[in-house]
Amino acid sequence: MDTPDTPDALETRELRYFLAVAEELHFGRAAERLGMAQPPLSRAIQRLERRLGVSLLQRNRRGVALTDAGEMLLHEGRAALDATTAAARRTRRAGGADRPGGSRNRLVLAVKAGAFHELLHKLLDAYAAEPDAAEIEVLPSGTCEQEEMLRDGRADAALMHKPFNSLAGFDSEELMTEGQIAVLPAGHPLAAHRTLSLADVSNIPGLPLARWARNGIYPPGPGPEIHDQTQLAQLIALGRTVAVFPDSARTWLWAEHTAVPLTDAPPVVTHIAWPAHSRSLALARLVRTATRL
Amino acid sequence: MDTPDTPDALETRELRYFLAVAEELHFGRAAERLGMAQPPLSRAIQRLERRLGVSLLQRNRRGVALTDAGEMLLHEGRAALDATTAAARRTRRAGGADRPGGSRNRLVLAVKAGAFHELLHKLLDAYAAEPDAAEIEVLPSGTCEQEEMLRDGRADAALMHKPFNSLAGFDSEELMTEGQIAVLPAGHPLAAHRTLSLADVSNIPGLPLARWARNGIYPPGPGPEIHDQTQLAQLIALGRTVAVFPDSARTWLWAEHTAVPLTDAPPVVTHIAWPAHSRSLALARLVRTATRL
DNA sequence: CCCTGTGATACCCGGCAGGTATCACCGAGG
DNA sequence: CCTCGGTGATACCTGCCGGGTATCACAGGG
Numbered sequence: 001m002d003t004p005d006t007p008d009a010l011e012t013r014e015l016r017y018f019l020a021v022a023e024e025l026h027f028g029r030a031a032e033r034l035g036m037a038q039p040p041l042s043r044a045i046q047r048l049e050r051r052l053g054v055s056l057l058q059r060n061r062r063g064v065a066l067t068d069a070g071e072m073l074l075h076e077g078r079a080a081l082d083a084t085t086a087a088a089r090r091t092r093r094a095g096g097a098d099r100p101g102g103s104r105n106r107l108v109l110a111v112k113a114g115a116f117h118e119l120l121h122k123l124l125d126a127y128a129a130e131p132d133a134a135e136i137e138v139l140p141s142g143t144c145e146q147e148e149m150l151r152d153g154r155a156d157a158a159l160m161h162k163p164f165n166s167l168a169g170f171d172s173e174e175l176m177t178e179g180q181i182a183v184l185p186a187g188h189p190l191a192a193h194r195t196l197s198l199a200d201v202s203n204i205p206g207l208p209l210a211r212w213a214r215n216g217i218y219p220p221g222p223g224p225e226i227h228d229q230t231q232l233a234q235l236i237a238l239g240r241t242v243a244v245f246p247d248s249a250r251t252w253l254w255a256e257h258t259a260v261p262l263t264d265a266p267p268v269v270t271h272i273a274w275p276a277h278s279r280s281l282a283l284a285r286l287v288r289t290a291t292r293l
Numbered sequence: 294m295d296t297p298d299t300p301d302a303l304e305t306r307e308l309r310y311f312l313a314v315a316e317e318l319h320f321g322r323a324a325e326r327l328g329m330a331q332p333p334l335s336r337a338i339q340r341l342e343r344r345l346g347v348s349l350l351q352r353n354r355r356g357v358a359l360t361d362a363g364e365m366l367l368h369e370g371r372a373a374l375d376a377t378t379a380a381a382r383r384t385r386r387a388g389g390a391d392r393p394g395g396s397r398n399r400l401v402l403a404v405k406a407g408a409f410h411e412l413l414h415k416l417l418d419a420y421a422a423e424p425d426a427a428e429i430e431v432l433p434s435g436t437c438e439q440e441e442m443l444r445d446g447r448a449d450a451a452l453m454h455k456p457f458n459s460l461a462g463f464d465s466e467e468l469m470t471e472g473q474i475a476v477l478p479a480g481h482p483l484a485a486h487r488t489l490s491l492a493d494v495s496n497i498p499g500l501p502l503a504r505w506a507r508n509g510i511y512p513p514g515p516g517p518e519i520h521d522q523t524q525l526a527q528l529i530a531l532g533r534t535v536a537v538f539p540d541s542a543r544t545w546l547w548a549e550h551t552a553v554p555l556t557d558a559p560p561v562v563t564h565i566a567w568p569a570h571s572r573s574l575a576l577a578r579l580v581r582t583a584t585r586l
Numbered sequence: 587c588c589c590t591g592t593g594a595t596a597c598c599c600g601g602c603a604g605g606t607a608t609c610a611c612c613g614a615g616g
Numbered sequence: 617c618c619t620c621g622g623t624g625a626t627a628c629c630t631g632c633c634g635g636g637t638a639t640c641a642c643a644g645g646g
Contacts, residue, residue: 010381011305027624040604042624052381054388059624069388076380076446079570083376087369088303088345095347095362153369169462169569276462277372320593333635335594352593355643
């Protein structure tokens with residue numbers, strides 16, 4: 001495995017530049033976002049295109065459009081840039097550079113804020129009891145941010161919910177399966193039912209389903225746009241919306257909430273996931289502990 | 294998603310340099326491999342360590358050793374560098390820069406040289422019959438090189454054998470399962486048996502098991518070191534070695550070979566695998582075709 | 587004791603990354 | 617039809633840094 005053939009090897013800076021332009025579709029704004037002037041950006045992209053021997057952008061007089069090759073570089077480049085920043089972050093962490101007095105042996109576990117209370121407690125207790133256990137830092141993450149955190153190295157492992165999180169590209173182990181419940185305002189007529197179906201709750205007159213952001217995009221619908229769980233809890237308590245949650249969400253329900261099991265909702269499978277190429281002993285032990293719960 | 298925080302972002306060149314040093318554990322040789330002089334290399338690594346705020350190498354007067362952080366950067370950096378070169382390669386290919394008159398719509402399928410004859414034939418025929426099919430380039434790969442080829446962008450998909458190839462980090466679909474056979478010289482006494490066990494063939498007096506390289510490393514043992522299938526076929530025909538293969542290897546046996554089914558060998562599962570983040574329509578169609586065979 | 591081989595340092599040069607000023611072009615208004 | 621605003625591209629300059637050569641400092645082995 002000598003130097004295989006790296007005739008011209010796509011520098012990280014060029015990747016950052018291109019991604020900014022490809023996302024903004026505008027050289028000026030991209031340059032501003034990158035904290036630089038527009039001319040050097042234009043030149044850098046031109047040089048990149050020349051080096052790759054491929055046209056990445058179609059310059060219409062009014063803005064910019066991606067070519068097929070540009071589309072490809074947008075996707076692949078994001079993955080590559082994530083992998084690079086992940087390498088930097090994990091290396092810093094392995095060297096203990098993130099916190100002066102911190103242990104060199106730390107694992108960062110990404111957990112959706114507010115979820116997994118019970119499971120997480122058991123996991124942390126069980127792992128702490130292991131001999132020679134690493135320090136576990138629990139990193140609260142946004143709604144569907146765990147994948148990104150694993151990919152860019154902010155986290156070493158994550159607890160994920162199967163139908164909501166994509167496990168693509170990660171190794172994972174199944175931890176538990178649970179049903180789903182509808183969380184209703186306590187006073188609502190439907191709250192008296194023993195069970196409900198998805199159809200029952202998806203079109204309640206005057207009580208639209210809450211909408212969560214996926215990748216910063218809200219699905220269309222009449223319901224309110226939700227950012228965090230507390231906000232949602234309040235809106236439900238006020239009788240303004242309904243939401244569907246895994247069974248374990250019961251732990252954070254208020255007195256003004258009523259949980260009704262859903263008969264036909266797909267089961268939610270909780271996984272612990274980690275980057276497939278990971279070789280850390282501490283991580284392996286954490287996973288083993290988790291699967292034995 | 295503005296500029297998150299890129300205080301100092303690990304350039305590709307630095308990664309290449311560090312990997313060379315980490316693999317050689319010797320600045321001089323690494324510099325030679327990189328086609329540069331040793332002093333700039335030393336400085337680059339020092340700067341990298343300063344930027345990361347982490348010590349990567351322990352300089353003993355007699356050579357170099359990796360620290361924990363260095364070990365981490367060696368692993369993570371390899372993945373990152375692969376992702377980067379993959380991005381460059383796939384972008385070039387998407388732009389049709391690899392071959393002047395070539396179709397923009399090409400898929401590269403990595404196949405272990407000499408294996409999968411029958412399956413591959415059926416797959417290519419079935420796919421070619423699809424409407425709007427992309428051009429498939431079959432790329433012969435070394436013994437266990439397919440993972441690397443997917444990772445660094447030389448291939449878009451690969452046919453893999455489950456117990457031998459690692460599917461970690463890839464998406465995959467199962468295509469077929471088969472048993473394994475021992476391939477013996479036709480004249481050997483054991484060749485007369487209807488079946489054999491692994492124990493039978495692993496210690497035949499005067500007929501040691503052939504050894505294949507895995508990642509460039511040969512497992513220890515008395516048998517000959519094998520590089521390619523033709524060489525192995527010849528050595529078997531000459532009565533110098535035995536080998537174990539999936540059932541489908543029967544297609545390339547010589548008259549001087551005898552195949553004997555193994556009763557206790559683990560079954561071999563053939564998969565088609567591809568990078569988990571892939572979003573290509575042509576690839577999706579190829580996978581669908583493959584699973585329908 | 588010197589000789590050999592290691593990585594680090596000193597110093598120099600050229601190229602390229604980045605800045606400012608400006609151009610070339612087109613679409614929208616008047 | 618002409619002008620004006622906003623786009624990306626070009627021209628030109630400068631300073632930094634990547635890379636080279638020559639040399640040092642140091643440890644081991646004869």
